[in-house]
Amino acid sequence: MADYFNELKTLEHEFKAAIDRKDEAATERLNDAISTVEAKMRDLEKVANRAAVENEAAAADQEAKAAFSSYMRRGSTAEIKAMSATGGDPVGSEGGYTVPRQLASNIRVLLTDLSPFRSVANVISVSTPDFRIPVSPAGAAAVWTGEKAARNETGAPTIVEVVPTFGELTAKPYVTQTLLEDSAYDIEQFITSSVATEFARAEGAAFISGDGVNKPKGLLSVTTALTADAARAYGTVQHVTSGAASDITNPDKLLALTLSLKAPYRVNAKWLTNRDALLRARTLKDTTGQYIWRAGLEAGQASTLLGYEVVEDENMPLVAAGAIPMAFGDFKAAYTIADRVQISVLRDIFSADPYVAFRTRMRVGGVVVDTNAYKLLKVGA
Numbered sequence: 001m002a003d004y005f006n007e008l009k010t011l012e013h014e015f016k017a018a019i020d021r022k023d024e025a026a027t028e029r030l031n032d033a034i035s036t037v038e039a040k041m042r043d044l045e046k047v048a049n050r051a052a053v054e055n056e057a058a059a060a061d062q063e064a065k066a067a068f069s070s071y072m073r074r075g076s077t078a079e080i081k082a083m084s085a086t087g088g089d090p091v092g093s094e095g096g097y098t099v100p101r102q103l104a105s106n107i108r109v110l111l112t113d114l115s116p117f118r119s120v121a122n123v124i125s126v127s128t129p130d131f132r133i134p135v136s137p138a139g140a141a142a143v144w145t146g147e148k149a150a151r152n153e154t155g156a157p158t159i160v161e162v163v164p165t166f167g168e169l170t171a172k173p174y175v176t177q178t179l180l181e182d183s184a185y186d187i188e189q190f191i192t193s194s195v196a197t198e199f200a201r202a203e204g205a206a207f208i209s210g211d212g213v214n215k216p217k218g219l220l221s222v223t224t225a226l227t228a229d230a231a232r233a234y235g236t237v238q239h240v241t242s243g244a245a246s247d248i249t250n251p252d253k254l255l256a257l258t259l260s261l262k263a264p265y266r267v268n269a270k271w272l273t274n275r276d277a278l279l280r281a282r283t284l285k286d287t288t289g290q291y292i293w294r295a296g297l298e299a300g301q302a303s304t305l306l307g308y309e310v311v312e313d314e315n316m317p318l319v320a321a322g323a324i325p326m327a328f329g330d331f332k333a334a335y336t337i338a339d340r341v342q343i344s345v346l347r348d349i350f351s352a353d354p355y356v357a358f359r360t361r362m363r364v365g366g367v368v369v370d371t372n373a374y375k376l377l378k379v380g381a
Contacts, residue, residue, distance in 0.1 A: 004041045011037060012295040019283050031279040034295070035312060038303055041296075043113070069187060073180045104343050106188075107196045114200030116313045117207045117219070120270060120331040122369075125339045133162040133336060133369055137234035160234060164338045164365035167206065167215035171198045172348075174355040191345065195360045199343075207337065207366050208315040216366025219272075219335055220317075220324055220376070229262065229372050237368075239324065239376040246321040246379060248277060251284040251292050251306075253377070257328050258306055260375050265330040270309045274316040277325035281305055321379055329374025338365040 011034050018026035112119045137160060145151060173194045179185045203216070210218040224239040225232055232238060240257045243250035261269060273281070282293040282305075293310075296302045302309040308328070317323040341363035348357040 004037055004044070008034065008037050008041070008295050015282065016291060027283065028279065031275070031282060034282075034303075035275050035278070038296070039312075073187065106192050107199075107343055110192060110196035111200045111203070114197060115204035115207070116311050117204060117272070117315070117331070117335075118200075118337060120272070120311055121207065121335045121337050121366075122332045123337045123339065126365075129166055129340060129363075129365075131164060131338055131340075131365075133164070133367070135160045135162050135234075135369060162336075162367055162369050164336065164367040165210075165212040165215070165217045166338070166340055166363055166365035167210075168341075168361060168363045169199050169202055170359065170361045171195045172357050172359050174352055174357050177349075177354060177356055180356060191358060191360065195343070199362065203364055204313070205315045207335070208313065209317075210366070216337070216364065217368070218366070219327065219331075219368060219374070222368055222371065224324075224376055224378065228260065232371075235371055237371045237374065237376055239378040241378055241380045243381065244379070245381050246319070248280040248319060248325070248377070248379065249284070251286055254281065254284070254292065254306060254326075257326075257375050257377050258308065261329055262372065265333060265373050266308075268330045268332065269328060270311050270331065271305050272311050272313055272316060272327040272331065273325060274314045274318065275312060276318045277316070278305075278310065278312060280319060281326070319379055323379050324376045325379065326377040327374055328377070331374060333370050334368060334373035336367060336369050338367075339363075340365060 011030055015027065015030040015034060018030055143152075171194070173190065175185075175187070175190065180187065206215040206218060208218045209220050210216045211221055223236045225236050226239065226241075227236075228238060238260055240253055240260060242248045243253045248254075258266065258269070282291070284292050286292055292306050294304045294307075296304070304310065316327070317325050319325045339362070341361070343360060343362045346359040348359055351357055
């Protein structure tokens with residue numbers, strides 16, 4: 001890790017030198033290099049944090065894993081019964097079997113790694129598609145009164161029900177029967193990596209810009225307005241303009257975006273943006289000539305923009321006129337991901353003979369819960 005810190009520090013100096021000499025090609029190259037090193041540092045931290053959890057899960061689920069592996073390789077019904085007894089519940093009339101806890105956990109970890117938004121949002125598991133989140137946009141009214149004055153009735157708080165929109169993700173990787181018969185072939189790794197990659201790509205895009213039709217409704221799929229919290233209706237998110245027709249050039253606009261967020265939300269606030277917008281933000285300086293971006297040069301310290309951690313998500317739009325390439329807020333308060341159906345697998349030996357197809361599915365929903373918990377930067381004058 002120390003080597004990465006040193007490399008990041010060197011890249012930071014070179015990046016700022018390239019900006020000062022107006023070398024655009026070098027600036028873009030170094031921006032990509034910085035993002036790559038930061039990603040490697042995050043991966044190392046995740047591996048270190050993951051080891052203890054995986055070891056504990058491995059000890060608890062060996063029987064389920066063995067039964068599941070037998071089902072995947074041979075479709076053994078005897079082993080399915082053993083698996084069910086240890087927590088691998090049948091999916092029912094739709095067919096297939098829920099993957100063992102350890103494998104599901106590994107897939108979830110990969111989903112988190114590949115879909116950054118899942119790691120910063122609020123994630124819950126629900127048992128019914130009729131799941132609702134009660135939200136009170138404003139609390140009960142209160143009035144001042146004298147010691148002996150009558151206590152009149154005050155307004156009750158308004159409760160709004162927020163309903164996540166759900167969708168189903170499916171994947172169908174293929175394996176030859178010969179490979180399945182080979183005990184050296186890592187069937188778990190195959191399912192984990194191939195399924196997780198496809199699921200993460202699809203759900204990551206939906207969490208940001210999904211339209212709510214057979215998929216989650218995304219963070220950016222909301223009405224926006226310039227009005228502040230006190231004058232804006234619940235369900236509408238405030239945006240701040242970038243101050244340029246088709247670019248991000250004004251650091252004061254980014255500062256205004258952070259300060260438009262109420263102080264309680266700023267405690268856990270983060271930036272959410274893609275590499276394109278981050279490159280432009282990294283080149284900006286404050287009124288004292290200091291860069292508003294700071295590289296994280298110590299263990300456990302993330303790179304920051306105006307003092308707040310930056311999360312890179314390439315599902316955020318590119319910088320263009322009218323686009324929203326940056327969001328800032330407490331995303332755990334702002335957005336809820338609802339996992340409805342666990343990841344399950346159906347072994348299909350007929351539809352793609354001589355291959356064995358593994359029909360893997362999950363159901364997930366998502367919805368904006370608190371429209372005061374985040375703000376958006378909209379490119380425009």
